[in-house]
Structures are given as C-alpha cells and as structure tokens.
Amino acid sequence: MKKELLQFCWQNLNDRTIRLKASNDSLQESLDSETKSTAGDKHETGRAMVQLEQEKLAQQFQELERVREVLKKIDIDRKSSTIGLGSRVKTSFAEYYIAISAGAFEKDGTKVYCISTSSPIAQLLMGKCKGEEFVFNGNSHLILEVE
Numbered sequence: 058m059k060k061e062l063l064q065f066c067w068q069n070l071n072d073r074t075i076r077l078k079a080s081n082d083s084l085q086e087s088l089d090s091e092t093k094s095t096a097g098d099k100h101e102t103g104r105a106m107v108q109l110e111q112e113k114l115a116q117q118f119q120e121l122e123r124v125r126e127v128l129k130k131i132d133i134d135r136k137s138s139t140i141g142l143g144s145r146v147k148t149s150f151a152e153y154y155i156a157i158s159a160g161a162f163e164k165d166g167t168k169v170y171c172i173s174t175s176s177p178i179a180q181l182l183m184g185k186c187k188g189e190e191f192v193f194n195g196n197s198h199l200i201l202e203v204e
Contacts, residue, residue, distance in 0.1 A: 058145065058164070058167075058169070059133040059143070059145055059154070059204060060133050061162070061164065062145065062154040062156070062162055062169060062171065063128070063131055063133055063143075063156065065159060065162045065171065066128055066154075066156045066157050066159045066171055067128060069157070069159035069160065069171070070121065070124055070125060070128065070157065070159070073121060074121055077114060077117055077118060077121065080114055081111070081114050081118075084107055084110050084111050084114065085111075124157050127142070127156070127157055127173075127174075128156065128157060130142060130143075131143040131156055137203070138186050138187060138203055139184060139185070139186055139203070140155065140182045140183055140184060140185050140186070140200075140203055141155065141183060141184070142155055142156065142174055143155065143156060144182075144203055144204065145169065145202075145203075145204040146182055146200060146202070146203055146204075147200075147201045147202040147203075147204075148182075148198045148199060148200055148201060149198050149199040149201060150193075150196070150198045151168070151170060152167065152168065152169040152170065153169065153170050153171075153172050153178065153179070153182065154169050154170070154171045154172070155172060155173075155174060155179050155182065155183070156171055156172075156173070157171060157172075157173050158171065158172055158173040158176065159171035177193070178193055181193055182200070185200055186200065186203060187200050187201065187202060187203045188200060
C-alpha cells in the first residue's frame with residue numbers, strides 16, 4: 058500500500074501545481090488587460106494588485122517545489138522499525154503516512170492520513186517504534202504497526 062500512498066501524494070502535488078498554473082495564467086491575462094487600459098491611477102492600482110497576487114503565487118510555487126523534493130526522498134522499499142519519512146504508521150487512533158500533507162487516502166475501507174513531517178502528530182511519531190505510546194490532544198495512543 059505504500060506505493061499507492063506515494064502515488065496519491067504525487068497526484069495531490071500535481072493537482073495543486075495545475076491549479077496554481079491556471080491561477081497564474083489567469084493573473085497574466087488580467088495583467089495584459091490592465092496594460093491595455095488607459096484609466097490612469099485606477100490602471101496602476103489594478104496592475105499593482107495583480108503583481109502582488111503573482112508574488113504570492115511565486116511563493117506557492119516555491120513551496121510546491123520544496124514539497125516535490127520531499128517526495129523525491131521517499132524510498133517505499135525502505136524497511137525500518139523506526140518511524141520516519143515514508144513510514145506508514147497504524148496507531149490505536151488512526152493510520153498515517155508520513156510524507157506530505159495530502160489529505161486522506163481511502164482503499165478497501167481503510168483510511169490513511171497523509172501528513173507532513175512538520176505536522177504536530179508526525180512530530181510526536183518521528184523516531185518512535187511499534188509498541189510505544191504517545192499523548193496527542195490529551196489522549197493516549199499506542200503505535201500498533203510501523204511499515
């Protein structure tokens with residue numbers, strides 16, 4: 058299932074990239090139409106707003122590139138009893154895949170939450186092994202499996 062989880066994360070990243078590119082294209086069209094306008098101050102304000110949005114998108118593209126680099130580091134064939142990047146973890150509460158924040162993957166009635174290493178629950182899980190306990194949101198959880 059780790060292969061499917063990794064594919065799910067890659068698909069999530071690709072979908073986010075496509076949405077950002079579409080937003081960027083839309084902003085470029087807005088900028089082009091603002092360039093053709095001759096409304097003076099209103100024209101300059103519109104251009105400035107579009108450029109601010111483009112800067113925000115550029116930051117989001119940089120974040121997606123950072124996430125892409127994280128996914129490239131995952132070796133689904135790695136065997137380890139210690140939780141780390143690429144681990145699938147079953148606890149007494151839920152199942153997690155430590156990779157990127159990509160939402161819930163569901164297959165055959167099993168739900169696995171794809172979480173980033175910087176998420177609070179992943180921070181608690183990192184470095185732990187099967188049989189260890191941890192407290193999250195005031196509840197005690199037991200690590201049942203590490204894959």
